Amino acid sequence: MRFQLLVLPLILCMMPMALSGNTTLSLDKSGFEVFSDMPVDSVGYSDLQMREEMDFILYLVGRGDLDEGLFLLEGLRPAGEKWRDSLNYLTGWVLYRQKNLDASAGFLLSVSCESPVYHKSHFFGAYNLAHTGDHAGAGAVLSSMSLERGKMLAAMKRLQLGGLALLARDFDGYSVQARHFSGQYHVMAAEERRMEQHHAGLRDAPGKSPWIGGLLSAAVPGLGRVYAGKSAEGIVGFLYVAALGLTSYDIYRGTGARNPLFILSASVTGVFYVGNILGSATAVRRTNKEFNHEMDQRILFDMHIPLRNAFN
Amino acid sequence: MKWTSVFCLTCTFLCATLSTEKVHGRDQWFQKADSLYVAGAWFEASIAYERSYYLSENALQRVLANLAKAEALKQMGEYSKAHDDLQRSLAFRGSESLRLEVLYQMALCAYMDGDDATARSLLLQILHQFGPIPQQRIFLLKGLVMVDQARWDDLRQHLEVWADELYDDNAAKDSLLTAFDVLKMGDGLPRVRDPERARLWSAIIPGSGQAFAGSPGWGALNAISQLAALTGFGLLAWNGYYIAGVVAGLGPFQSFYFGGIRQAGELAEQNNSSRLERFQTAMGEFLLDVARQSDQ
Numbered sequence: 001m002r003f004q005l006l007v008l009p010l011i012l013c014m015m016p017m018a019l020s021g022n023t024t025l026s027l028d029k030s031g032f033e034v035f036s037d038m039p040v041d042s043v044g045y046s047d048l049q050m051r052e053e054m055d056f057i058l059y060l061v062g063r064g065d066l067d068e069g070l071f072l073l074e075g076l077r078p079a080g081e082k083w084r085d086s087l088n089y090l091t092g093w094v095l096y097r098q099k100n101l102d103a104s105a106g107f108l109l110s111v112s113c114e115s116p117v118y119h120k121s122h123f124f125g126a127y128n129l130a131h132t133g134d135h136a137g138a139g140a141v142l143s144s145m146s147l148e149r150g151k152m153l154a155a156m157k158r159l160q161l162g163g164l165a166l167l168a169r170d171f172d173g174y175s176v177q178a179r180h181f182s183g184q185y186h187v188m189a190a191e192e193r194r195m196e197q198h199h200a201g202l203r204d205a206p207g208k209s210p211w212i213g214g215l216l217s218a219a220v221p222g223l224g225r226v227y228a229g230k231s232a233e234g235i236v237g238f239l240y241v242a243a244l245g246l247t248s249y250d251i252y253r254g255t256g257a258r259n260p261l262f263i264l265s266a267s268v269t270g271v272f273y274v275g276n277i278l279g280s281a282t283a284v285r286r287t288n289k290e291f292n293h294e295m296d297q298r299i300l301f302d303m304h305i306p307l308r309n310a311f312n
Numbered sequence: 313m314k315w316t317s318v319f320c321l322t323c324t325f326l327c328a329t330l331s332t333e334k335v336h337g338r339d340q341w342f343q344k345a346d347s348l349y350v351a352g353a354w355f356e357a358s359i360a361y362e363r364s365y366y367l368s369e370n371a372l373q374r375v376l377a378n379l380a381k382a383e384a385l386k387q388m389g390e391y392s393k394a395h396d397d398l399q400r401s402l403a404f405r406g407s408e409s410l411r412l413e414v415l416y417q418m419a420l421c422a423y424m425d426g427d428d429a430t431a432r433s434l435l436l437q438i439l440h441q442f443g444p445i446p447q448q449r450i451f452l453l454k455g456l457v458m459v460d461q462a463r464w465d466d467l468r469q470h471l472e473v474w475a476d477e478l479y480d481d482n483a484a485k486d487s488l489l490t491a492f493d494v495l496k497m498g499d500g501l502p503r504v505r506d507p508e509r510a511r512l513w514s515a516i517i518p519g520s521g522q523a524f525a526g527s528p529g530w531g532a533l534n535a536i537s538q539l540a541a542l543t544g545f546g547l548l549a550w551n552g553y554y555i556a557g558v559v560a561g562l563g564p565f566q567s568f569y570f571g572g573i574r575q576a577g578e579l580a581e582q583n584n585s586s587r588l589e590r591f592q593t594a595m596g597e598f599l600l601d602v603a604r605q606s607d608q
Binding site for chain 2: 056059060065067068071072243244246247249250251254265
């Protein structure tokens with residue numbers, strides 16, 4: 001009873017402290033006050049605060065509030081290195097979802113090999129680099145990952161390296177990786193098959209020459225565009241040049257070669273004729289570019305889907 | 313007995329501390345969000361309100377946080393997001409007035425987002441769930457939605473009901489309705505020019521379709537262009553340059569002729585929409601004036 005009498009006033013004394021807020025308000029760099037039950041460490045946030053913040057950020061990201069999640073992530077300063085990987089991973093993941101792949105790669109590739117999300121981060125980081133056109137960088141990231149042979153992740157690495165080789169149009173490099181495609185993992189079996197189709201498509205694609213396109217159009221106006229696969233443009237080009245040529249001939253027939261009207265008409269026809277030749281060469285270049293872009297998109301798609309299947 | 317009492321008291325203390333701190337923390341976030349909102353930091357305020365929503369276990373508190381967040385999002389022009397967020401509170405059954413507020417805010421956000429159909433549907437939900445509510449803001453929003461949907465007869469009827477709520481004497485009611493009629497008839501409910509008819513006119517008489525659509529300048533330009541092209545063809549053919557006449561005369565003529573038909577239709581559509589937009593703006597301002605008068 002005497003003990004109770006001793007403890008009770010102590011409890012009653014502490015109650016107002018608890019009610020008035022055993023809490024701390026601290027100001028982060030963005031001027032956004034962080035409130036927590038626990039005192040903020042002089043260096044950064046305590047573990048409990050970090051856990052609470054990360055829970056809330058994950059909730060925001062799960063809702064699709066990516067800007068908000070990123071804003072809070074930028075303001076977080078953990079006390080130690082313990083949270084560094086989680087922060088890098090989450091920031092990289094949010095940026096990846098925002099399709100800011102360049103920045104995302106930087107954060108994802110900063111995740112250390114001790115982290116449980118190391119493989120996911122590095123595979124996605126490498127994919128992001130590949131998507132931004134840094135094929136060599138992506139290849140270096142993948143090559144630096146040591147993975148156990150015969151396991152799914154090793155097969156994933158082969159597929160990604162094969163995709164990168166195709167993106168770089170390195171068919172020998174692709175063949176080295178493709179030799180190990182087994183089709184035994186359902187998450188990537190279909191993509192391995194499709195990668196082979198992409199390889200065949202790229203290997204067998206007739207490389208069209210802008211010079212040939214130009215020469216064809218010089219011989220028959222518009223033929224170069226037909227060669228480039230743009231038949232409608234070719235027919236229109238032919239009709240324009242033919243109509244102007246006939247007009248010039250008509251005027252020449254009536255007035256002779258020295259008539260200013262003929263000179264004007266012939267000049268216009270000449271401009272259209274030369275323009276058609278240059279346009280045909282450009283059309284061939286455009287066709288090649290469109291084909292390569294289309295193939296790159298397909299390859300990147302088939303590199304991406306297995307990653308989503310395996311890690312999500 | 314002694315230790316049991318100590319244990320019980322300790323448990324009571326811990327429970328009291330933790331639960332009050334949770335409530336306290338939630339309030340703190342709400343207060344913080346309010347101060348950020350007042351300071352104009354709407355993005356940060358929206359996050360703080362969301363945190364209050366996230367941390368709260370009290371349904372009422374969550375609805376309040378959601379509504380406050382919607383205000384912050386509205387300030388940022390994120391009407392669609394505010395509407396989507398408010399949907400989370402539709403299931404709330406604690407307070408009729410808050411449910412009404414949630415539905416009204418959703419309707420307002422849908423209207424501001426340009427989704428008149430959703431705004432109308434939400435206003436119908438309000439009518440269905442709460443009956444006719446004599447709130448000026450609901451009258452106004454309903455009227456604005458009708459203006460956007462160009463439902464002029466419905467708007468006239470709606471104004472009659474609104475006037476009944478606003479004024480006791482018939483003279484004031486009549487004056488409001490007359491002002492509406494004058495605006496509608498006097499300034500002119502825009503005459504809709506049929507694009508098909510404009511195309512037909514241009515096909516028969518070059519340039520007349522553009523004039524019918526309300527752009528006589530374009531019509532004259534098109535008619536002169538066609539005439540010039542035909543003249544060119546005639547002159548070249550007269551001098552024996554038949555091929556040149558076809559290419560340099562008839563070629564441009566057919567381009568101007570078919571282009572003119574297409575242009576007449578497009579001008580009719582374009583002028584219809586800009587006339588209607590002007591009229592809707594004037595009508596919206598008229599409704600805002602009515603609402604302002606009712607506030608005074």
